[in-house]
Amino acid sequence: MLEYRNDLLHLDGHSLAELARAVPTPFYAYGLPTLRERARAFQEAFPGALIAFALKANRHPVVLHTLARMGLAADVVSLGEWDAAIAAGFPTERLVVNGNAKEQALLERAVAAGAHSINLDALEEIPRLVAAARSTGRTARVALRINPGLDVRTHPHLRVASAGSQFGLPPEQVLEAARMVQDAPELELVGIHLHPGSQLLEEQDWQAVAGAARSWVLRLREGGFPVHVVNWGGGLGITYTEAPDPTPFDLARVYTAAVADLDVAQVLEPGRWIVARAGVMVTRVVQAKEAWGRRFVAVDAGMNALLRPVLFGPVHRVWPVVRSASEEVPTTVVGPNCNSGDVLSPDALLPRDLKSGDLLAVLDVGAYGAVMANGYNARPLPREVVVG
Numbered sequence: 001m002l003e004y005r006n007d008l009l010h011l012d013g014h015s016l017a018e019l020a021r022a023v024p025t026p027f028y029a030y031g032l033p034t035l036r037e038r039a040r041a042f043q044e045a046f047p048g049a050l051i052a053f054a055l056k057a058n059r060h061p062v063v064l065h066t067l068a069r070m071g072l073a074a075d076v077v078s079l080g081e082w083d084a085a086i087a088a089g090f091p092t093e094r095l096v097v098n099g100n101a102k103e104q105a106l107l108e109r110a111v112a113a114g115a116h117s118i119n120l121d122a123l124e125e126i127p128r129l130v131a132a133a134r135s136t137g138r139t140a141r142v143a144l145r146i147n148p149g150l151d152v153r154t155h156p157h158l159r160v161a162s163a164g165s166q167f168g169l170p171p172e173q174v175l176e177a178a179r180m181v182q183d184a185p186e187l188e189l190v191g192i193h194l195h196p197g198s199q200l201l202e203e204q205d206w207q208a209v210a211g212a213a214r215s216w217v218l219r220l221r222e223g224g225f226p227v228h229v230v231n232w233g234g235g236l237g238i239t240y241t242e243a244p245d246p247t248p249f250d251l252a253r254v255y256t257a258a259v260a261d262l263d264v265a266q267v268l269e270p271g272r273w274i275v276a277r278a279g280v281m282v283t284r285v286v287q288a289k290e291a292w293g294r295r296f297v298a299v300d301a302g303m304n305a306l307l308r309p310v311l312f313g314p315v316h317r318v319w320p321v322v323r324s325a326s327e328e329v330p331t332t333v334v335g336p337n338c339n340s341g342d343v344l345s346p347d348a349l350l351p352r353d354l355k356s357g358d359l360l361a362v363l364d365v366g367a368y369g370a371v372m373a374n375g376y377n378a379r380p381l382p383r384e385v386v387v388g
């Protein structure tokens, strides 16, 4: 939880100003109590389901270890994420493997270790899986990643189960894929996977996903194929504002109801909902300027440290770490990178007396924050710290 105590911003009870005395800015801070609370909500909303945290959202070792200890599973898309999950203590049989371009070495590792399931993205992946199974002497557990062509409401780059997207099997290839997997003695067909996209906030969209998944379970079973697992992927969004987020319980009312009579095990791959609200980025004001009738505040973290505003729009709130009595004025918070798109917030309300050396917090960056930081302009990667 983020709150001001005596005008100092605290994350889960820890003063960010105090942290900034020990850690050079910019840095990410993650609050374990918030993380645990959000992970627990998923576990309680979907009892008995495999909750596979999507490592692409955050792969800090302590974050991962915390989730592994709570009994979560993990969703990985690369050998690097596989290794991070193993190092954090996720058991191999709780690893779910995704991706539209999985390395052969990842397939081999996953099959050899007995991963929970590998989500098949293309017909062409089948011979690669067969080869991985042969080379390791193990059977590969395969779920069909179906792209039903849904137009869910989210940013176009985050819509991954729509017509024209590069992910998953288009409807006309699903039965063929099922037949090919079924016919390969090295492969075991376990079910379906349907990740609709990310940052979904509306029940109407979850209903569309649920309807599509249910109808595919029935179609596959009519065709004589086994479906034991329905993997819903991730996608539950957050508001990025003070407005309450939709909850996993809201999602469960739709998803669990859609498969209640089908005798399937549910798998979910949440990333953003679990970890976004647990993270803030602390950055320091380098200098302020008045220009073009605006007030600009330039800070030491921009698109190098947090890429999301450039990619998806400036949704992240920016708050002062130390609240002052000075009047709040509309302020454009910009990063240090030589690119006019490097804007963290176009219109944050910030104290007029903000000056060089003052600290700002960028909110809700626990997901897709540090993992997408980069070395643009030869700046060092931001540090990450955990408070518990």
Ligand code: LLP
Pocket: 054, 056, 057, 075, 098, 099, 158, 195, 197, 198, 199, 233, 234, 235, 236, 269, 270, 271, 272, 273, 308, 312, 367, 368
């Ligand atoms: N499963 C699969 C197969 C996925 O592709 C993703 C996210 C997830 C699960 C987790 O989705 P979540 O619960 O976090 O929505 N870089 C973007 C987000 C890309 C998400 C890609 N896939 C951002 O900064 O918003």
